[in-house]
Amino acid sequence: MKNRTAKGALSSGGMYLATSALVVGLFGAASAEDNNRFHEGFNVTSATFENNSTLPISMIDNYAVNGVNACSSSGAPGGDRSPQLSWTHAPWGTRSFVVMTFDETASFTHWGMYNIAPDVRSLPANAGASGSKYGAQIINDDGSVGYEGPCPPPNYLPAIHHYVFTVYALDTLLNLPASADFPAAAETLLHALLEAGPHGHVLDSATINGFYSTAPPAT
Numbered sequence: 001m002k003n004r005t006a007k008g009a010l011s012s013g014g015m016y017l018a019t020s021a022l023v024v025g026l027f028g029a030a031s032a033e034d035n036n037r038f039h040e041g042f043n044v045t046s047a048t049f050e051n052n053s054t055l056p057i058s059m060i061d062n063y064a065v066n067g068v069n070a071c072s073s074s075g076a077p078g079g080d081r082s083p084q085l086s087w088t089h090a091p092w093g094t095r096s097f098v099v100m101t102f103d104e105t106a107s108f109t110h111w112g113m114y115n116i117a118p119d120v121r122s123l124p125a126n127a128g129a130s131g132s133k134y135g136a137q138i139i140n141d142d143g144s145v146g147y148e149g150p151c152p153p154p155n156y157l158p159a160i161h162h163y164v165f166t167v168y169a170l171d172t173l174l175n176l177p178a179s180a181d182f183p184a185a186a187e188t189l190l191h192a193l194l195e196a197g198p199h200g201h202v203l204d205s206a207t208i209n210g211f212y213s214t215a216p217p218a219t
Contacts, residue, residue, distance in 0.1 A: 061149035082128030
């Protein structure tokens with residue numbers, strides 16, 4: 001059974017906080033002018049939601065409590081589907097992409113996909129399903145492979161959670177260490193990115209943000 005109340009506090013994905021500074025570290029040797037040029041070029045958008053908007057029910061998880069979905073503000077069933085994502089102006093020399101979804105409020109990794117082919121410029125909705133053909137997927141912080149929709153724990157402040165969807169462009173493929181007992185998880189992928197960054201293998205990154213709360217709308 002999923003422990004929604006402890007989901008944020010006990011998440012092992014807190015190391016993702018380091019990735020807030022990851023891009024700064026990756027571009028630390030470049031000039032401010034170069035940094036601005038990079039971020040004006042590489043860009044990610046979604047047909048599922050707009051940047052800095054409330055995430056739709058199609059992306060929200062399901063966790064039934066007395067027959068009602070505790071993950072949605074209305075109690076309606078969630079679609080638990082990863083959003084459609086598109087990116088443009090990938091850096092020259094890109095050999096693979098990484099996509100990660102992270103709840104900054106709860107330090108929780110909801111999705112990680114890596115070694116996405118360099119000619120791919122978009123992922124359809126629900127590309128994060130188990131067995132996806134678009135790239136290898138890690139075990140998220142809920143313990144399952146693929147995308148796990150938002151489910152902010154009710155009655156825990158802050159009520160509104162901030163979700164960051166990041167696309168990384170790399171000039172290499174990632175070979176993540178994994179075994180039957182220790183499969184690739186969020187920390188595995190983050191370590192790989194942090195190791196790739198100082199060697200110049202992470203060419204650029206772009207993000208799109210969304211918000212969600214299980215609290216009923218104020219009346």
